[in-house]
Amino acid sequence: MLLKELxxxxxxxxxxxxxxxxxxxxxxxxREVRTGELFVAVRGYxxxxxxxxxxxxxxxxxxxxxxxxPEISVPFILVKDSRKALALVSAIWFKFPAKKMTTIxxxxxxxxxxxxxxxxxxxxxxxxxxxxxIGTNGNFIGDRELPTELTTPxxxxxxxxLDKMVLENCEYVxxxxxxxxxxxxxxxxxxxxxxVFTNLSPEHLDFHETMEDYAYAKSxxxxxCKNSVINIDDAFAKIMLETSVGNISTYAVKSNSAExxxxxxxxxxxxxEFCVLxxxxxxxxxxxxxGVFTVYNALAAIASTSILGFDxxxxxxxxxxxxxxxGRAEVVQTGKDFTVLIDYAHTPDALRNIxxxxxxxxKERVITLFGCGGDRDKAKRPLMGKIATELSDxxxxxxxxxxxxxxxxxxxxxxxxxxxxxxxxxxxxxRQEAINTALESLKAGDxxxxxxxxxxxxxxxxxxxxxxxxxxxxxxxxxxxxxQERKVSVEGLE
Numbered sequence: 367m368l369l370k371e372l373x374x375x376x377x378x379x380x381x382x383x384x385x386x387x388x389x390x391x392x393x394x395x396x397r398e399v400r401t402g403e404l405f406v407a408v409r410g411y412x413x414x415x416x417x418x419x420x421x422x423x424x425x426x427x428x429x430x431x432x433x434x435x436p437e438i439s440v441p442f443i444l445v446k447d448s449r450k451a452l453a454l455v456s457a458i459w460f461k462f463p464a465k466k467m468t469t470i471x472x473x474x475x476x477x478x479x480x481x482x483x484x485x486x487x488x489x490x491x492x493x494x495x496x497x498x499x500i501g502t503n504g505n506f507i508g509d510r511e512l513p514t515e516l517t518t519p520x521x522x523x524x525x526x527x528l529d530k531m532v533l534e535n536c537e538y539v540x541x542x543x544x545x546x547x548x549x550x551x552x553x554x555x556x557x558x559x560x561x562v563f564t565n566l567s568p569e570h571l572d573f574h575e576t577m578e579d580y581a582y583a584k585s586x587x588x589x590x591c592k593n594s595v596i597n598i599d600d601a602f603a604k605i606m607l608e609t610s611v612g613n614i615s616t617y618a619v620k621s622n623s624a625e626x627x628x629x630x631x632x633x634x635x636x637x638x639e640f641c642v643l644x645x646x647x648x649x650x651x652x653x654x655x656x657g658v659f660t661v662y663n664a665l666a667a668i669a670s671t672s673i674l675g676f677d678x679x680x681x682x683x684x685x686x687x688x689x690x691x692x693g694r695a696e697v698v699q700t701g702k703d704f705t706v707l708i709d710y711a712h713t714p715d716a717l718r719n720i721x722x723x724x725x726x727x728x729k730e731r732v733i734t735l736f737g738c739g740g741d742r743d744k745a746k747r748p749l750m751g752k753i754a755t756e757l758s759d760x761x762x763x764x765x766x767x768x769x770x771x772x773x774x775x776x777x778x779x780x781x782x783x784x785x786x787x788x789x790x791x792x793x794x795x796x797r798q799e800a801i802n803t804a805l806e807s808l809k810a811g812d813x814x815x816x817x818x819x820x821x822x823x824x825x826x827x828x829x830x831x832x833x834x835x836x837x838x839x840x841x842x843x844x845x846x847x848x849x850q851e852r853k854v855s856v857e858g859l860e
Contacts, residue, residue, distance in 0.1 A: 369429060369443075372404065372455045375555075376431075376445055383429050383441030392459050393427070394452055394522055401426030406452040407433070415448070431455070453521035453554035463528035464556045467498070467536055470670060471553065473543040473587045474564030474597075476716045477663050479503055480655075481564060482540045483691045484667040489538050491684035492676045498531035500524065501542040502710075503691060503821050507534050521552045545583040553587075560670050561591030561610075564662065566602040567715030577602075585609040595669045597662060598624050615673060617665035619658070626669045628661040635705075635727035636697070642668055644678065651682050655690045657723035693820025695720060698840050703810040708836050710820025712739065712766065714749040720815055721757040730811030731759035735804050736818045737797065738780060740771030740826075747776065748783025755787035758815075760807070763793045764800035766818045767826040797825065801839045816840070 370385035372392075390402030396418035399405055405427035407415035415422075419436050430442040431451050445451045457464070472481045479502050486497045486506070496508045500519070505512040505527055512527070519527065531539055543561075547553055566581055581602045586609075588594045594610035596603050599618045607614060618624035619631070625644065628651075632639040638660040639652050653664050664685060671681050690696065698706040707724065711717040717736065724732050734754045738747045754761045763780050765773045773795050784791060794800035804814055816836045819825075825834040 367459065369404070372458050373443065374458060375454055376443070376451050377447065378443060378445055380435075380444035383443060387428060387441070389429070392452075392455055392522060393422070394520065396422040396425065399425035399427050401428075403427055404429050404431065404455070406431040406448055406455060408448050408452055409433075447551070449521070449551040450554050453525075453551050456522040456525040457555050460525045460529040463525060463532045464539070464558075466532045467528070468538045468674065469556065469558045470538070470540045470560045470562070471543040471556075471558045471587055471591070472540070472562040472564065472666070473545070473548065473584050474562075475567045475713055476719065477564035477659060477666070478542040478544075479691055479710070480660075480663045480694050481562060481666045482542055484663060484685070484688060485540045485670055486538075487688045488667055488671045488676070488681055488684045489540075489674075491687065492671065492680050493538070495537040496535055498527075498536040498539040499541070500527060500539065503693070507531055507536060519552065521554065524552060524556075543587050545580055548586040549583040556590065558587070558591045560593045560595060560673055561587045561612075562595040562666050562670055563588070563597055563600070563603065563606045564666060565597055565600045565715070567713055581605050588612075593673050595666060595673070597666065599662075613673075615669045617662070617669050619661055619665070626665050626672075628665050631658060631661055633657065633723070633726040638664075640664075642678070642682075644672075647678065649678055649682055651685065653685050653688065655688075655695055656727060657695055657719060659719045659723070660695075691821070693822070695723065696820075696837075698837055700840070700844055702808075702844075704808040705813040706805070706840055707813060707815045708820060708840075709815060709817050710822075711736070711815075711817040712819075714746055714753055717750050717817055718753050718757065720817060721754070724813050724815055725757065728811070728813040730809065730813075732757070732813050732815065733760045733762070733804060733807070734758040734815045734817060735762040735764060735800055736815075737764045737766035737768075737773075738776055738818070739767045740769035740773070740776055742769075744779055747779035751780040751783035752787070755784050755789040755791060758789060761789060761791040762800050762804050763791060764797045765795055765825070766797075767822075769826050770828055797834070797836075798839050801836065802843050805840065805843050 367389050369387050369389050389404045393399045393403050394406045394408050399422045405422040416434055423440050430440055433448050436442050472478045482501050486499050489497045499506040585605045588610040592612040594614045596606050596616050598616045599620045616624040617626040619628040627643040628640045630641045637654045640661050642649050693710045696708045709720045711720045777793055823835040824831045
């Protein structure tokens with residue numbers, strides 16, 4: 367492809383390159399550059415690509431897109447924002463794959479993963495078409511998973527994945543849109559058919575600094591959507607509504623002014639039932655995931671797929687065959703008279719939701735085990751400690767992903783929100799030991815919530831990522847308990 371073809375719509379300040387030169391590829395990581403490629407220097411969370419121009423040229427880059435004139439001799443294009451440039455160049459390079467599919471993006475603090483997976487399920491059932499998904503739990507092309515580490519990958523990867531979806535005949539793609547991705551322009555230039563807002567609560571304030579900045583980052587999605595689906599029960603719905611440039615649909619449980627309203631909610635240990643009211647219509651919904659938050663997630667999915675023209679009764683029938691996402695209110699099969707739930711709750715609002723949900727069906731005690739991630743927003747730690755002890759019968763405070771922080775310091779931050787609580791708690795730094803101790807304490811009818819890591823199968827300690835899966839810890843404990851029970855049983859017969 368010619369360089370000049372890749373420069374369409376870029377905010378170019380200066381051109382110091384022969385625009386008729388042939389470009390053999392696009393790269394933004396200097397370590398991955400190959401001969402004949404265009405290197406785009408972006409400022410990352412930890413590293414600045416402008417500091418690696420020499421390395422990129424040594425690897426074979428024939429031209430640079432940058433925000434600062436390079437000190438080395440190399441053809442370059444000076445732009446105002448190289449992150450936006452990377453997004454646009456990547457879309458051009460892959461021939462605008464998003465335009466070849468129906469695109470849906472979901473943003474918000476909680477519910478993104480659940481809503482995207484639920485929409486994907488509905489589309490597959492109602493449309494009988496292959497659906498792609500980009501999100502926290504992985505990237506999917508139909509049923510095939512492509513692992514990922516970021517909620518939304520870098521813009522080049524996004525376009526590459528979208529192109530792969532087109533090549534494999536996906537007609538729809540559903541995507542989680544994180545605040546980082548929106549702020550860092552990872553999905554810049556994509557016009558979505560539908561954008562969904564779930565809710566907003568304190569999270570990522572180490573990155574955005576204030577809730578207003580965080581909300582603004584989320585609202586960027588709705589500047590590029592043909593249709594917006596907004597939860598108007600949320601306090602930050604106003605900014606999303608004001609930013610939306612396309613048609614607007616709303617949903618709610620508390621407000622009766624929404625287009626889609628959830629009423630007559632009935633909560634069970636293994637499912638949620640409610641009525642969805644739309645002007646002139648009322649339908650009964652049964653979804654095999656517990657919790658009031660399930661009603662919100664379902665309404666978001668119903669509204670989105672209704673916009674695409676699917677009949678609401680067909681949508682509801684499709685949802686009856688949906689059984690949730692790994693690590694989201696996931697019930698672990700124990701074969702015991704107690705219940706173990708694994709949930710990704712790692713924000714104050716999400717932790718409150720899962721505990722209150724559990725309160726709705728627990729026969730006896732609700733025991734909560736959680737920690738907070740290191741090198742991340744510290745302000746939420748005491749809030750989560752306060753919520754856990756206010757709503758639980760017993761709390762275990764442990765580690766999550768401590769990263770480069772001292773786990774004890776993180777736990778101390780959590781404990782600062784627990785002072786004065788009447789609820790008993792115990793601090794056990796080692797997460798495996800904490801889970802085993804919590805399991806050992808369970809009695810008939812109790813529910814243990816293991817919160818924070820959800821679908822994750824690792825822990826980040828220092829700079830190392832080690833294998834760690836909450837459900838495997840539970841399985842190993844139960845296995846050892848069965849062995850011990852058999853041993854005692856045999857000894858009793860002797």
